[in-house]
Amino acid sequence: MRDEQDRREVRFGENARAAGFLRDRGVQFTRPTDQEKNMNHQGPQIPEDVNDSNLYRAYRLLLSVCETGVLSRACDRTGLSLPTASRLLARARTWFDDPLFVHSAGRMYPTVRMKALRPRLIEAMRATDALFNEENVFDPQSAEGVVRIVAIDNAFYTLLIPLIMELRKEAPGIRFRVYDRFPEMMSVLRHGDLDLAVYSTLGKACPPDFHEQTLFESGHVLLVRRGHPLSALAKKRPLRLEDVAKYEHVGVAITMSTDGPRLIIGQQAMNVHDRLCCEMPFIVAGASLVARTDLVMRTPRETAVLLAKGLPLDVLHSEEDVSLPWRPGLFWHECSTNSPLLTWVRARLAVKAREIYDAAEKVLPF
Template identity: 30%
Template sequence: MDELRRIDLNLLLTLHALLAERHVTRAALRLHKSQPAISHALAQLRAHFDDPLLVRRDGRMALTPRAQALVDPLGEALGTLNGLLREEQFDPAAARRRFRLTLSDYSARIILPPLVRYVRRHAPGIDLAVSQASRDAMLAQLVDGEVDIALGIFPDRPETVHVQDLFQEEFISLADKATLPAKGGLGLEEFLERPHVKLALRPDSYDEIEKALGALGLQRHIAVALPHWSAAVELIAGTDLILTAASRTTGAMQPHKALRRFKPPFALPSFSYQQAWHVRRQDDPGHRWLREAVLACSQPSG
């Protein structure tokens, strides 16, 4: 216990954040402290351990061997201590809090409505602030502490970002039924001869559909590129356009009797739709409640 008397335990919390974030500003965001305060704490930690702990390498901050050796035992020790001091279970009915979510037009249509109803019913004091961003921007916002949860597809992500699969999805194509054969869909050649609508925040993005066609040495002609699913559906009726998108969004086509869905004439792998959050939020009881709510509201009805 003599060593504990020589250090302020708050410094250990700062050290844990610095080791996880490897960045003074992000550690400050994680701890809700100012950057100068974290810089001062880092100077104290360096003096205590007689080691720089964080050093600049190839333009980025990296852990020294001494700091790397502290990661696991420090995390375990703080986790044990946190268990001893844990507050009462999170009470959503009494909570007063604001969570920031970033999601696409797709999840705004599929997940957000049932989630808002769930929150209003079980946690009326919780507010949701929703924004939209590209996949890369979502991950950057999670790392920088700008948002609490991101919804999307995250095959490549930083090690500090955790994900949970919400459901499996597959692609389906839509077109005006007057432009399709009486039964079935289109062959690959006919499919590629037709103009296409692309759903993307950036018109020049190389998404899963383009990757699958590219692997075959093929490409489609994008006649219209836009970020909004609902508008995309409105564009198709009465035209020769084809829209290929996630299948659960086709619920929006019910009022459009002129449209028909069909299977794309080339292999498109199914994918997991996910929620993502930064490790700093992992053990936050309120955040855990929201993640469970998102999962519950993502399941297909019926």
């Protein structure tokens, strides 16, 4: 009877600092419905008595404590009450004859024994799950759920708009929530309150508990108004630094907070010293300004090619000896790796990204 009551005490946890950051910026941070939680984190549909067995629940708890470092958060993730989790943890320590976790500064850190057990526990759970789910097939037409994605404006414009347009037809029950980047986004992803992040991965290390998928490797180009003097010059010969230096630029600032460092696209190249007329974090809005002036903007090629279809813009190769790579990537935490819905969305995004790259390569090959 007590176990039945414990199983019903399911909590939904939020990372307080990350949630506060979102709320301060006007983002409505809502608790998902039971249906959304089931769809966003669809796990294997195994028999209830197997799912409730002490061994299976202990495995899930140990892995969740490894990820969160806090027992109460592990309870939120697994749907266990704190007393039940404490009893399971004590039993696991007896089974493995090891403390498994040590307390320090308010967190629980895995012992050497627990670190060695972790991959084996993951494999044991996957093997158990596979016994009951080999025949499961994800059906987009009947799927329902919310996919929560972090993406800046050019990633949304270039990659997510084409994806959402297609998925609206193939999976009409799926909805999307898109957030701008913010400093705590990796923590929010880690705690399961976001599903995916799309941004350039160049020079950034991926945390060990995250998965990274490079969508393609491209570069930046110059975006100018149609009929710009640089357009005529580019038809005669490759552009040089001194050619482009005659014109002021719209600087695209890559930043995640108002008080943080602002990296302007182009600054990572040692030989580029653009004179900036305007700094902004919006590539799409910056393109509208460029279309009405003689200003120049450095833009990812795939984004530039799409913008030139809707605005009076020319897309030009960067100057000789200027190399500004662009490598958009997809990030997700391992807690969502086995979700059928998110696995399908990630696969569709990877395919669509490659189509976008191939189309841009035909227009302006590097």
